[in-house]
Amino acid sequence: MKNNPESRPQSSNSNKDRLFSGLMKSVVGIVVILFLVLGLIVFLLFKPDLSSFESPATKIPKTELSEDTLESSNEIVDGKDIETGLIAGKGLELVKANCTNCHSSALILQNRFTREGWHSKIVWMQQTQGLWELGESESVILDYLAENYAPQPPQGRRIPLSGIEWYELKD
Amino acid sequence: MTKSEINSPKDTQNTLKDRRSFLKKSTLATLSSLLGADIIHAATMPKDYIPVMLQADFDPMKGKSDGMIIRNEKPWNVEPAPHLLNDPITPFASIFIRNNGLIPEDVDAANWTLTIGGESVVKEKTYTLEELKKKFKSYTYQLTLECGGNGRAGFYPPASGNQWEEGAIYCSEWTGVRLKDVLADVGIKSDAVYIGYYGKDKHLNGDPSKVVISRGVPLSKAMQDESLLAWKLNGEDIPLAHGYPLRLVCGGWPASVSGKWLHKLVVRNQVHDGEKMMGDAYRVPKYPVTPGEKVPDEDMKIIESMPVKSIITYPKSGAMFGTSKKLTVQGHAWAGEHEVREMQVTTDFGATWRKCSLKKPVNRLAWQQWSIDLNFPQPGYYEIWAKATDDQGISQPMVIPGWNPKGYLNNACHRIAVKVS
Numbered sequence: 001m002k003n004n005p006e007s008r009p010q011s012s013n014s015n016k017d018r019l020f021s022g023l024m025k026s027v028v029g030i031v032v033i034l035f036l037v038l039g040l041i042v043f044l045l046f047k048p049d050l051s052s053f054e055s056p057a058t059k060i061p062k063t064e065l066s067e068d069t070l071e072s073s074n075e076i077v078d079g080k081d082i083e084t085g086l087i088a089g090k091g092l093e094l095v096k097a098n099c100t101n102c103h104s105s106a107l108i109l110q111n112r113f114t115r116e117g118w119h120s121k122i123v124w125m126q127q128t129q130g131l132w133e134l135g136e137s138e139s140v141i142l143d144y145l146a147e148n149y150a151p152q153p154p155q156g157r158r159i160p161l162s163g164i165e166w167y168e169l170k171d
Numbered sequence: 172m173t174k175s176e177i178n179s180p181k182d183t184q185n186t187l188k189d190r191r192s193f194l195k196k197s198t199l200a201t202l203s204s205l206l207g208a209d210i211i212h213a214a215t216m217p218k219d220y221i222p223v224m225l226q227a228d229f230d231p232m233k234g235k236s237d238g239m240i241i242r243n244e245k246p247w248n249v250e251p252a253p254h255l256l257n258d259p260i261t262p263f264a265s266i267f268i269r270n271n272g273l274i275p276e277d278v279d280a281a282n283w284t285l286t287i288g289g290e291s292v293v294k295e296k297t298y299t300l301e302e303l304k305k306k307f308k309s310y311t312y313q314l315t316l317e318c319g320g321n322g323r324a325g326f327y328p329p330a331s332g333n334q335w336e337e338g339a340i341y342c343s344e345w346t347g348v349r350l351k352d353v354l355a356d357v358g359i360k361s362d363a364v365y366i367g368y369y370g371k372d373k374h375l376n377g378d379p380s381k382v383v384i385s386r387g388v389p390l391s392k393a394m395q396d397e398s399l400l401a402w403k404l405n406g407e408d409i410p411l412a413h414g415y416p417l418r419l420v421c422g423g424w425p426a427s428v429s430g431k432w433l434h435k436l437v438v439r440n441q442v443h444d445g446e447k448m449m450g451d452a453y454r455v456p457k458y459p460v461t462p463g464e465k466v467p468d469e470d471m472k473i474i475e476s477m478p479v480k481s482i483i484t485y486p487k488s489g490a491m492f493g494t495s496k497k498l499t500v501q502g503h504a505w506a507g508e509h510e511v512r513e514m515q516v517t518t519d520f521g522a523t524w525r526k527c528s529l530k531k532p533v534n535r536l537a538w539q540q541w542s543i544d545l546n547f548p549q550p551g552y553y554e555i556w557a558k559a560t561d562d563q564g565i566s567q568p569m570v571i572p573g574w575n576p577k578g579y580l581n582n583a584c585h586r587i588a589v590k591v592s
Contacts, residue, residue: 157327157570157571158325158569158570158571158583161488161554161586161587161588164488164489164588165488165489166489166491166590167487167489167490167491168491168492169486169490169491169492169496169498169589171496
């Protein structure tokens with residue numbers, strides 16, 4: 001320990017060097033990114049017909065989303081979609097596009113299922129009712145349904161007995 | 172636990188088990204070491220409950236059954252699971268504890284006095300405990316005491332207060348003198364209509380001048396043979412948590428009219444207006460109200476006789492047995508001022524009812540024992556629901572009865588689950 005008291009300043013110096021070169025690289029990087037972003041903005045301003053950039057639903061295959069749906073009203077009042085009465089939330093647009101195009105939103109509104117429960121409804125609709133493959137939208141739709149239309153504990157009067165600790169009754 | 176059904180103490184216990192392991196691992200260990208003492212009741216503490224650190228030495232849980240559920244530790248509020256109430260005469264171990272304030276720990280029984288005053292006595296009079304015992308004939312009765320809020324947990328929208336499930340009820344044997352004999356000795360005026368009690372319990376906020384609870388009964392109830400000034404419970408000194416050394420005991424009414432640590436009685440020329448007699452305390456709407464509705468004070472009335480009710484004390488919910496077993500189901504039934512006339516159970520959710528054998532009460536205001544042998548030839552899951560009918564023809568509802576702001580008088584049928592294989 002005693003014979004290398006200089007090791008500290010040395011390592012400190014090399015740290016400074018590394019820090020400096022790292023900073024320089026970062027500054028260069030930021031300048032490059034700023035340039036690219038500015039370029040992109042200019043590009044978009046002068047090419048407004050590239051509509052796909054404006055829609056968040058770029059990944060949805062054409063079969064799953066009709067143009068009609070995209071143009072339909074999405075007005076939200078009191079946390080609910082005016083058109084369907086569905087709760088506003090992540091996935092609402094996909095639900096409207098893939099579910100309530102064919103059936104009333106009442107089919108959702110009056111039911112409460114777990115994620116698995118809602119999944120089995122989708123599978124049934126696909127097998128018997130002509131529902132298309134939902135692709136990557138499926139998990140978003142299921143998340144929406146499971147979160148907003150989950151089974152709720154019955155309230156008041158007599159809910160089912162729960163938490164029963166079963167035991168062998170001996171004579 | 173969510174606003175749970177009143178029939179699932181297991182629910183609580185499951186939660187509590189989780190809680191116990193959590194608490195053991197974390198805060199309780201820390202708290203225990205800080206305090207230099209073990210926190211004994213971690214197992215039965217309610218969810219989200221923060222232990223009170225400054226409780227003194229007296230432990231009201233000493234001698235209580237293992238299955239007691241602590242609803243609150245300051246003030247102490249504790250109830251047994253239903254199967255702990257199987258005895259015809261409830262032993263101390265299974266008696267629920269309900270307090271509005273702090274249990275007095277400086278009780279001096281040797282110098283204890285009872286003063287009877289108020290505007291409707293001829294002259295205020297004070298008795299020592301010994302004088303009461305010697306001067307008046309003593310009587311022993313089994314008296315049913317049920318908390319007005321027993322079953323509160325079943326109400327929706329939730330009512331505030333201790334979330335009692337099934338166990339805030341018991342029937343023990345009280346020994347003392349008749350209040351009416353003592354009142355006759357004091358001398359009461361013709362305008363007397365009500366009595367009120369004062370006890371030695373202490374206010375939670377520590378203010379010694381503040382009365383914790385001072386309730387009472389109309390003179391007609393006070394003058395009943397069974398209304399006692401009692402000093403014995405089940406043949407022994409009343410345990411401290413239950414009112415040592417003297418308690419007013421008026422069976423069949425909300426247990427809060429049976430004042431503990433009794434040291435003063437007032438005879439009133441008006442309805443007693445002591446602490447917890449006004450507002451929504453121990454009062455219910457005069458008419459059926461919409462659940463959740465705000466009810467004006469003037470539309471509330473004082474709870475008097477408790478409604479008809481029953482409890483299944485054997486078997487404990489969750490019993491599993493074979494098809495060949497003859498299951499003897501048993502429990503108690505009571506009806507406030509009235510007697511229970513009929514007891515029935517159903518194993519098919521009320522589609523069919525079977526009549527149970529039912530004993531007469533040992534004395535007026537004592538609960539009654541019932542039992543029935545049941546066979547289950549078909550394996551499966553069953554719920555056994557019990558329903559009492561009083562001598563007025565009034566039965567327990569299967570659903571939760573009318574909502575009221577403080578969640579009193581839930582006398583819905585008790586039920587248990589069994590599995591037959």
